[in-house]
Amino acid sequence: MTAPVLAPPVALDPAKFRDPAVTAKGERRAVVALSGLRTLWVNTGTLCNITCRNCYIESSPTNDALAYISAAEVAAFLDEAAAIGAPLTEVGFTGGEPFLNRDLVAMLRDVLSRGLSALVLTNAMKPMMNHASALLALQRASGERLTIRVSLDHHEAAAHDLERGEGAFARTMEGLAWLARHGFRIHVAGRAGFGAGDEAAMRAGYAALFRAHGIPVDAADPVALMLFPEMDASVDVPEITEACWSILRKSPDSLMCASARMVVKRRGAERPAVVACTLLPYGSQFELGATLAESSRPVALNHPHCAKFCVLGGAACSR
Structure with missing residues (x-):
């Protein structure tokens, strides 16, 4: 199963997001320094049991552009984090669908045994339920340090299924209910775009469903x-300059790349690589090295997602 490695998306204005140092208007581009690695993300592989209409990473049953990473490879990064004294507290697992990676349970066991918190992003469908017994054992041993974040795009089945396929809402709700019955710490991720700007109404709808x-x-x-903003890179967005921090009254330390990195394993690669964040797994300019130490350099906000999702959208993938 193969799929081409995707090129970074292009904003409508082709002059934007080109130079990592300056914007199209010649202003100094904003950069974010790593204040301390507190969250390490692991992409378990881009394969997924479903195909969504607007998956930012284009996960599907055939896209293996990011291959399955192994428990041993993840353990090496955890060892390095301890060796360099990183203030690591949390390891997040994303995909694709993480539970398709047979090493996921071993990775979770390793993370939790080190006293760290673990977060898994899942659609809570059959791949998760295939690991039910192992998950229950982890939950009994680790309790609040294991969080399962379930993707539920909308509180109504029709809208959710429009994105993820007919019957997806019902299957996800079955998994969500199972997690609730067994006392797992649960978070839910929805899509703010479905609310047409009325976040209060969206939250009320989810509350009724819950x-x-x-x-x-x-x-x-x-x-x-978490109600995440849409990440349509075909929509023109402003570039973020150094002046934006004071204009927007926002600190660079509030962005994901100030406290997080993500590990990916590209198809055919001999070893994993470290990238700037969960939103940018493919672009070569956001690949920061083969080790956590190499990845500690500042990140230039040179992508539409940096503006739309993080700076203007105010979103973050971590807790």
């Missing part, structure tokens, strides 16, 4: 229920 199904998620909590 009550009806006994899901212990506080829909008013922006961490427990």
Whole structure:
């Protein structure tokens, strides 16, 4: 199963997001320094059990542009984080669908045994349920340090299924209900774009759904229920300059790349690589090296996602 490695998306204005040092207008581009590696993300592979209409990473049952990473490869990065004294507290697993990687449970066991917290992003469908027994054992041993974040794009089946395929909502709700019955720490990720700008109404809709199904998620909590902005790189967005920090009254330390990195394993590569964040797994300019130490250099905000999702959207993948 193969798929081409995707090229970085291009904004509508072709002059934008070209030079990592300056914007199309000649202003100094904003950069973000790593203040401390607190969250390490692991992309377990781009293969997924479903194909969504607007997956930013284009995961599918055939896209293996990012191959399955092994537990041993992840352990090496955890060892390095300890050796360099990184203030690591959390390891997040994303995909694709992480539970398709047979090493995921071993990775989680390793992370939790080191006293770290673990976060898994999943659609909570059959691949997750195939690991039910192992997950229950991890949950009993680690409790609140293991969080399962379930992707539920909308609180109504029709909208969710429009994105993820007919019947997807029902299958995800079955997995979500199973997690709730067994006392897992659950978070939910939705799509802000479905709310047409009315976040309060979206959260009220999720709250009603959670009550009806006994899901212990506080829909008013922006961490427990994350409503992510859309990431359409074909929509023109402004570039972020150094002056934007004061104009927007925003600190660069609030962005993901100030405290996180992601490990990926490219198809055919001998070893994994470290990239700037979860949103930019393919672009070569955001590949920062083969080790955590090499990846500690500053990141230039030279992509539409940097502006739309992180700076202007105010979103972050971590807790």
